[in-house]
Amino acid sequence: MPEKEKNDARGPSRREFMRKSLRGALAAGFVFSAADSQTLSITRNTLPLKGLSPVLSGFKIAFASDFHHGPLVPIEDIRNAVKMINGLFADVILLGGDYISKDTSYYDAVFAQLSRLSAPYGVYSVPGNHEYWTGVSTYTEKLARTPIVDLTNTGFTVRGGLYIAGLDDEWTGAPGADAAVSAAPAGVPRIVFTHNPCLADSLPPEYASLILAGHTHGWQVYVPMVTRWAMPIDTMRKYRAGYYRTPAGLMYVARGVGLYYMPLRFCASPEIVLFTLVPSPLGEG
Ligand SMILES: [Fe+2]
Numbered sequence: 001m002p003e004k005e006k007n008d009a010r011g012p013s014r015r016e017f018m019r020k021s022l023r024g025a026l027a028a029g030f031v032f033s034a035a036d037s038q039t040l041s042i043t044r045n046t047l048p049l050k051g052l053s054p055v056l057s058g059f060k061i062a063f064a065s066d067f068h069h070g071p072l073v074p075i076e077d078i079r080n081a082v083k084m085i086n087g088l089f090a091d092v093i094l095l096g097g098d099y100i101s102k103d104t105s106y107y108d109a110v111f112a113q114l115s116r117l118s119a120p121y122g123v124y125s126v127p128g129n130h131e132y133w134t135g136v137s138t139y140t141e142k143l144a145r146t147p148i149v150d151l152t153n154t155g156f157t158v159r160g161g162l163y164i165a166g167l168d169d170e171w172t173g174a175p176g177a178d179a180a181v182s183a184a185p186a187g188v189p190r191i192v193f194t195h196n197p198c199l200a201d202s203l204p205p206e207y208a209s210l211i212l213a214g215h216t217h218g219w220q221v222y223v224p225m226v227t228r229w230a231m232p233i234d235t236m237r238k239y240r241a242g243y244y245r246t247p248a249g250l251m252y253v254a255r256g257v258g259l260y261y262m263p264l265r266f267c268a269s270p271e272i273v274l275f276t277l278v279p280s281p282l283g284e285g
Helices: 003-010 014-036 075-086 104-114 129-133 136-144 197-202 226-230
Strands: 041-049 060-064 092-095 123-125 154-158 162-166 190-193 210-213 242-246 249-253 271-279
Touching: 060 075, 075 104, 075 271, 092 162, 104 136, 123 162, 129 136, 197 210, 197 242, 197 249
Parallel strands: 041 271, 060 092, 092 123, 162 190, 190 210, 210 249
Antiparallel strands: 060 271, 154 162, 242 249
C-alpha cells in the first residue's frame, strides 16, 4: 500500500487534526468573547490631578452612560447597574445620557431605578442624542421628578476645591462651554461630563482636567479595522473607548451600560467607570 494510503487508513492526518483543532479553538474563542462581551463590569482608574487639594485626595467619581432601557435592554440590567454603582460608594455619580432608545414610555421605569442611586455629593445628568430625538422636554420633565439633578451647561464646586460641570449634547443640543464653567474658581481642577466625545474637539484649549463622555458604546460590535471601515457615521470613527489626549484636556470615553439597534456587543463590553482622584504636581490638568 502506498505511504499516503497507509496514513489515511489510520485516520485523519496530523495536518487535518491541527486544522480541526485550530477551527475549534477559534470557535470557542469567539463564543467566549461574545459571551464575555455582554457582561457589565467596573473599570477603576486612579487619576493624579494637578492642583487637587490634599483634602480631596481619594475623592471618587462614578460615571455611567447609555442605559438605553427598552426592548433590547431589560429593567433587570438597569437594576443590576444601579446596584453595582451604589456598591462603589462614590462621592459623586455622573450620568451621561441616552436613558432610552426610541420609546419615551420607558423613562418612568429607568428613572425609578436610577433614583435609587446615592452619593454624598449627589447624582447628576446630561441628556444624550436619544433624549433629543424623542423630545428633550419629556426627559426634562421626567428627570425633574427624580432626585437626579440636570447639570446641562452648568456646574458646582465641591468644598475643598473641585469643579464639576455638565455639557449639552454635541449632535443635538446646544453646548454652552462658557456658561458651564462661569462659576468655576480660578486654579481649581475641572471635571466635565457630556454625552458625545466629539464635543472635545470644539472646546477651548485646557478646558478641563478630565472630560467624561459616552455615546460610542465602544462601537458595540468591535472587530479591529473592520468596524472602523464599516462605520456608517463619519463622526463616530474618531473616538471609540478609553483615554484620549485632546487639546481641551484628558478625555475618557466610556463604553456605556446598554446597547442600541441590535441585541449584541462584541469586544466592547458594557462598563461603569470609577475614578479615584489624587493630588499630583506632575499629574493631569
Ligand atoms: Fe447611546
